[in-house]
Amino acid sequence: MRxxxxxxxxxxxxxxxxxxxxxxxxxxxxxxxxxxxxFMRDTMRVGDGVLFYHSSCPEPGIAGLTKVVSTPYPxxxxxxxxxxxxxxxxxxxxxxxxxxxVKFVKKTPLISLAELRKHAELADMRVLAKGNRxxxxxxxxxxxxxxxxxxx
DNA sequence: GCCAACGTTGGC
DNA sequence: GCCAACGTTGGC
Numbered sequence: 001m002r003x004x005x006x007x008x009x010x011x012x013x014x015x016x017x018x019x020x021x022x023x024x025x026x027x028x029x030x031x032x033x034x035x036x037x038x039f040m041r042d043t044m045r046v047g048d049g050v051l052f053y054h055s056s057c058p059e060p061g062i063a064g065l066t067k068v069v070s071t072p073y074p075x076x077x078x079x080x081x082x083x084x085x086x087x088x089x090x091x092x093x094x095x096x097x098x099x100x101x102v103k104f105v106k107k108t109p110l111i112s113l114a115e116l117r118k119h120a121e122l123a124d125m126r127v128l129a130k131g132n133r134x135x136x137x138x139x140x141x142x143x144x145x146x147x148x149x150x151x152x
Numbered sequence: 153g154c155c156a157a158c159g160t161t162g163g164c
Numbered sequence: 165g166c167c168a169a170c171g172t173t174g175g176c
Contacts, residue, residue, distance in 0.1 A: 007174090033159075035159095055174060055175085056174055056175080060174080113175075130156095131158065132174095133157070133173050133174075
């Protein structure tokens with residue numbers, strides 16, 4: 001069992017959108033970064049815990065707890081010419097972008113970026129590293145426990 | 153809107 | 165394979 005933090009712009013998919021989705025589950029579409037893709041394709045397992053993070057918004061921070069509920073499969077938006085995530089270089093017989101489904105577990109009071117930065121226990125979190133732009137980052141068990149037991 | 157940081161592209 | 169140019173991310 002591993003732990004992750006996944007960023008989503010709430011304008012596109014917020015924790016409430018996830019909560020209101022059928023089965024409270026959404027496919028994690030739109031990742032177009034190889035490192036983030038590799039995490040979903042190669043390392044994630046069904047049942048992994050996911051911190052759901054709101055980014056590029058007035059109040060960035062952790063907004064809820066979710067979990068991985070599928071094995072990897074091709075992101076359908078890469079083949080849809082009308083999608084902003086369309087990738088003309090990707091072919092169905094050799095899909096470039098893979099994703100997993102993520103399911104709502106619970107909403108948390110928003111744990112802001114500033115709050116996360118206050119705690120020495122979280123100082124090494126990948127998502128807080130200077131210059132980090134990865135939308136999916138690993139979270140250690142200690143970080144997960146600190147956040148889920150102490151900050152929510 | 154700014155801009156630092158980073159990933160990708162493409163010419164060579 | 166190098167690396168400059170360009171595009172994107174994302175907090176502020």
